[in-house]
Amino acid sequence: MRYYLLLGILGLTLTATVSAALAQGQYRAPFQEQLQEIERSQLGPALGVDQATVDRLLQIEQRYRSQRNQVNQGAMADLQRLQQVMANPNPREEEVRAILDNMNRKRLEKLNLQQRQSEEEMALLTPVQQARYIMYKMQILKEARSVRKGPAVPGPMGPGKGPREVPVYRPSQ
Numbered sequence: 001m002r003y004y005l006l007l008g009i010l011g012l013t014l015t016a017t018v019s020a021a022l023a024q025g026q027y028r029a030p031f032q033e034q035l036q037e038i039e040r041s042q043l044g045p046a047l048g049v050d051q052a053t054v055d056r057l058l059q060i061e062q063r064y065r066s067q068r069n070q071v072n073q074g075a076m077a078d079l080q081r082l083q084q085v086m087a088n089p090n091p092r093e094e095e096v097r098a099i100l101d102n103m104n105r106k107r108l109e110k111l112n113l114q115q116r117q118s119e120e121e122m123a124l125l126t127p128v129q130q131a132r133y134i135m136y137k138m139q140i141l142k143e144a145r146s147v148r149k150g151p152a153v154p155g156p157m158g159p160g161k162g163p164r165e166v167p168v169y170r171p172s173q
Contacts, residue, residue, distance in 0.1 A: 035144060036062075046136045047129045057121055057133075064117040068110055075106040 036058065043054045082099045085091045122130050 035140070039140065043133075043136065047125065047132045049125070049129060053124055056124055060117060060120050064113055068113050071106050071110045071113065075103060075110075078103045078106065 040054060040058060043049075043057065044051055047053075078099055082096070082103070085095055085099065121133065125133060
């Protein structure tokens, strides 16, 4: 029992340390760094803009990413609190309402951040460059997801979920 308690405390400590470092921008995943370097080199030619514009776009993205991460961390804390409250057989309605209202505010705040980021980015670009930027972001997101998932592993086939035995009739000779 003490072993599990120690592991739980250790896990919470590690989670809190990493979360704090992420919130302060002290730790960046190697994947994020690689992605940003790829964007830094490819974005200018893809949009037809100079490197200064690319740098401004990346600065805007980084600033809003850290703000969204803070909002997401708050939303996760609210969700954990909601789970704790709902574990009670008779949760207090006022408490649940307050948590849900807070979660809703955070969702709207995240949408507001996304809107402001989009407006700042689009103010730097012409309409054609804006369209190219949207298409570029969609492509880079698709590629990033495929890299994170790893190589595709062939799964089971169709409704039978794999090859099936087929009886062979051989007439006796």
